[in-house]
Amino acid sequence: MPPSVESLAATGLSRRSFFRFAAGASALATTPFLSESHLAFAAIPDFADPNIGIHIDANENPMGPCDAARQAIANIIPRGGRYLFPLDDVPAQTFAKQQGLDPEFVVSFAGSSEPLHYTVLAFTGKDKPLVTADPGYEAPIWAAKAAGAPVIKVPLADPKGAATHDIKAMLAASPNPGVLYICNPNNPTGTVTPREQIEYAVHNAPKDTVLLIDEAYIHFCDQPSSLQYVKEGRNVIVLRTFSKIYGMAGLRMGFAIGRPDLLKKIARFYGLNALPITAVAAANASLADSSLVPTRKKLIGDTRTETIAWLKSKGYSTTPSVSNCFMLDVGRPGKEVQAALAAKQMFVGRIWPAWPNSLRITVGTPDEMMAFRKAFSEVMSGATAGLKPAPLPGRLAAYPYTHLS
Numbered sequence: 001m002p003p004s005v006e007s008l009a010a011t012g013l014s015r016r017s018f019f020r021f022a023a024g025a026s027a028l029a030t031t032p033f034l035s036e037s038h039l040a041f042a043a044i045p046d047f048a049d050p051n052i053g054i055h056i057d058a059n060e061n062p063m064g065p066c067d068a069a070r071q072a073i074a075n076i077i078p079r080g081g082r083y084l085f086p087l088d089d090v091p092a093q094t095f096a097k098q099q100g101l102d103p104e105f106v107v108s109f110a111g112s113s114e115p116l117h118y119t120v121l122a123f124t125g126k127d128k129p130l131v132t133a134d135p136g137y138e139a140p141i142w143a144a145k146a147a148g149a150p151v152i153k154v155p156l157a158d159p160k161g162a163a164t165h166d167i168k169a170m171l172a173a174s175p176n177p178g179v180l181y182i183c184n185p186n187n188p189t190g191t192v193t194p195r196e197q198i199e200y201a202v203h204n205a206p207k208d209t210v211l212l213i214d215e216a217y218i219h220f221c222d223q224p225s226s227l228q229y230v231k232e233g234r235n236v237i238v239l240r241t242f243s244k245i246y247g248m249a250g251l252r253m254g255f256a257i258g259r260p261d262l263l264k265k266i267a268r269f270y271g272l273n274a275l276p277i278t279a280v281a282a283a284n285a286s287l288a289d290s291s292l293v294p295t296r297k298k299l300i301g302d303t304r305t306e307t308i309a310w311l312k313s314k315g316y317s318t319t320p321s322v323s324n325c326f327m328l329d330v331g332r333p334g335k336e337v338q339a340a341l342a343a344k345q346m347f348v349g350r351i352w353p354a355w356p357n358s359l360r361i362t363v364g365t366p367d368e369m370m371a372f373r374k375a376f377s378e379v380m381s382g383a384t385a386g387l388k389p390a391p392l393p394g395r396l397a398a399y400p401y402t403h404l405s
Contacts, residue, residue, distance in 0.1 A: 053345030128178030190321025
């Protein structure tokens with residue numbers, strides 16, 4: 001029987017001891033932090049009720065939290081009137097023990113978006129650019145812009161094939177990058193960069209460059225984790241989230257894993273808010289469920305394989321994804337197809353400027369993907385010309401979400 005969150009909270013490192021407000025931190029209070037949810041919502045062609053239609057646009061897991069996590073949430077709700085700060089460290093302690101890490105190398109956050117932004121803010125600047133893949137996850141770009149840092153986008157290698165990070169080109173892009181961002185598997189392509197390429201980056205990056213390796217989607221594939229580089233004391237920060245395979249996107253829980261000195265350098269950008277106790281309880285229960293990852297990995301993988309095989313049988317090409325999303329080349333302006341699908345209450349992912357004819361498709365449930373096939377067939381056999389995105393909802397229109405090129 002796994003230990004309770006209360007018993008685990010009595011030992012180990014305090015999350016609050018790592019992070020304190022530093023002088024000047026308030027100056028960043030208006031930084032436009034953007035996450036997958038913001039970017040996905042902003043890209044929907046028309047405002048959509050999340051309870052209506054099929055949403056395969058935000059790399060969410062429609063299965064939601066596992067049964068054990070749901071029970072843990074129900075059990076802790078009566079204590080929701082308390083902050084319960086000591087519980088904040090519990091998931092990190094559990095994870096560290098499972099992975100053979102010193103607890104001081106793991107810090108819990110409300111999702112992985114916060115440490116992603118904080119790392120970029122801390123280690124980039126006007127003379128220390130962010131180097132990232134293109135297409136790749138856009139959120140680090142916004143943090144770099146807030147830090148006044150140049151952004152260097154490096155096209156993926158073999159875009160019509162493996163579509164992996166071009167590690168040598170990324171290393172050659174700047175003599176002094178502050179952060180080299182590697183999302184592996186990559187968002188939006190779902191493709192994985194081989195271990196030997198990650199190893200090359202670790203051993204050949206400039207000594208002051210931080211490799212920020214985002215493993216939000218690592219559980220969907222067979223790629224070895226980069227946690228080993230943290231254990232070796234490298235200049236690496238690894239991100240993990242419970243938003244994807246664990247089905248907790250709306251609950252918010254994630255980790256930053258790195259040397260304590262690297263984590264302390266992002267302390268001045270970090271507040272002291274308590275984590276949601278429901279997320280803490282759910283995360284710990286999820287980590288204790290040994291069947292969760294392999295079961296969901298197989299189900300999502302089988303659904304992805306079947307969907308991609310069907311698309312290829314219809315003459316469409318996709319990226320060779322090993323994740324819960326893939327890029328689909330529709331052979332025409334992607335925004336037109338996206339809008340036509342939205343008119344059928346089928347909401348798919350956004351378009352990256354580097355690949356304007358491709359849509360990101362999230363792998364939903366088997367039933368959702370069968371509905372996608374039907375809607376996609378109808379759209380592609382009909383006219384899409386002239387279908388354009390409607391204006392963004394008022395509260396989103398004020399943000400420049402869509403201007404990422």
